[in-house]
Amino acid sequence: MIRNSMRSSAVIILALLSLTACGDKQNTVAAAKVDQPQEKFAWKLVTSWPKNFPGLGMAPEKFAKHVNAMSNGRLTVKVYGAGELVPGFEVFDAVSQGTVEMGHSGAYYWKGKIPAAPIFSAIPFGMTATEFNAWLHYGGGMELWQEIYQPFGIKPLPGGNSGAQFGGWFKKEINSVADLQGLKMRIPGLAGEVLKSAGATPVTLTGGEIFSALQSGAIDATEWVGPYNDLAFGFYQAADYYYSSVWHEPGTELEFLVNQKAFDALPADLQAIVEVAANAVNESTLAEYNARNNAALKTLIEEHNVQLRQFPAEVMQTLKLHTDKLIAEQVKADKDFARIWQSYSEFLESMREFNKLTLQAYYENR
Ligand code: CA
Numbered sequence: 001m002i003r004n005s006m007r008s009s010a011v012i013i014l015a016l017l018s019l020t021a022c023g024d025k026q027n028t029v030a031a032a033k034v035d036q037p038q039e040k041f042a043w044k045l046v047t048s049w050p051k052n053f054p055g056l057g058m059a060p061e062k063f064a065k066h067v068n069a070m071s072n073g074r075l076t077v078k079v080y081g082a083g084e085l086v087p088g089f090e091v092f093d094a095v096s097q098g099t100v101e102m103g104h105s106g107a108y109y110w111k112g113k114i115p116a117a118p119i120f121s122a123i124p125f126g127m128t129a130t131e132f133n134a135w136l137h138y139g140g141g142m143e144l145w146q147e148i149y150q151p152f153g154i155k156p157l158p159g160g161n162s163g164a165q166f167g168g169w170f171k172k173e174i175n176s177v178a179d180l181q182g183l184k185m186r187i188p189g190l191a192g193e194v195l196k197s198a199g200a201t202p203v204t205l206t207g208g209e210i211f212s213a214l215q216s217g218a219i220d221a222t223e224w225v226g227p228y229n230d231l232a233f234g235f236y237q238a239a240d241y242y243y244s245s246v247w248h249e250p251g252t253e254l255e256f257l258v259n260q261k262a263f264d265a266l267p268a269d270l271q272a273i274v275e276v277a278a279n280a281v282n283e284s285t286l287a288e289y290n291a292r293n294n295a296a297l298k299t300l301i302e303e304h305n306v307q308l309r310q311f312p313a314e315v316m317q318t319l320k321l322h323t324d325k326l327i328a329e330q331v332k333a334d335k336d337f338a339r340i341w342q343s344y345s346e347f348l349e350s351m352r353e354f355n356k357l358t359l360q361a362y363y364e365n366r
Contacts (some may be wrong), residue, residue, distance in 0.1 A: 051081025162287025
């Protein structure tokens with residue numbers, strides 16, 4: 001009995017000791033977690049835009065600010081404007097080669113390397129920003145984007161949407177399809193090829209190169225983004241006619257490019273911060289453009305006497321015909337384009353029907 005009692009006491013004491021030990025051990029582990037200096041990461045991010053340019057250039061600055069705040073300084077991102085570290089059109093290669101950890105650009109600039117890439121920025125007569133984001137996040141678009149960048153060691157993330165872009169700036173009015181013949185216009189991506197097919201001569205220039213080309217007459221016309229950004233570049237000083245017609249970039253998505261190895265080297269919480277910050281910037285950029293475009297358009301018309309125009313129906317129909325033809329050619333020529341186009345176009349069709357029933361009618365009635 002006594003022996004048993006002693007045994008029981010011993011068991012209790014041992015149990016208490018082991019509990020205490022356990023508690024101490026947990027405390028020690030917790031203390032180590034707090035005290036141990038956490039690894040810090042300093043990333044470079046190169047862009048295709050002038051440093052701090054409204055909208056486009058501020059999107060990566062906002063991203064850097066979010067990441068720094070959310071990670072409590074464990075991940076810092078330094079943003080470089082086009083040409084500061086690498087030229088605007090070398091952003092993709094710099095991220096792919098690991099020269100820098102990140103980039104901010106537009107996927108249509110890489111169509112020479114990846115024919116399907118323009119689908120992830122803008123397709124003439126394609127999806128609007130709202131439709132595109134729905135496809136990207138809930139229609140399989142993001143997975144397809146990751147697939148086509150994966151061979152280059154790049155992880156794409158949404159980087160903001162400019163909303164519907166304006167038809168652009170023209171030195172002479174466009175009154176018919178004949179006026180497109182021989183027109184030298186700065187216009188990137190598939191839209192440039194559409195215009196070429198319609199008789200014009202597309203030119204590719206980075207943002208910073210456009211104004212002097214338009215002013216000197218090296219080009220007759222240019223598109224850029226819309227009033228908010230176009231006012232900042234001062235195009236009204238070089239061309240009189242501003243076309244508000246939406247056709248070539250109905251909702252242009254920008255992109256964050258992340259070097260996959262650099263991303264994989266981050267702890268899981270910092271990886272989540274990078275992804276969430278990109279999504280936050282994606283949403284706020286569209287809101288920014290929606291809020292600023294109309295005010296900038298008023299300034300262009302009232303203070304700078306810009307002549308606002310719309311393309312005639314004949315020109316729009318011609319551009320649509322050439323777009324359909326070009327997309328059919330791309331589908332035939334490239335397997336990835338065909339695969340991604342199927343997903344994109346099916347989603348667009350479903351949205352077209354839904355919008356007819358809802359917003360399209362609403363806009364006309366309110
Ligand atoms: Ca544009």
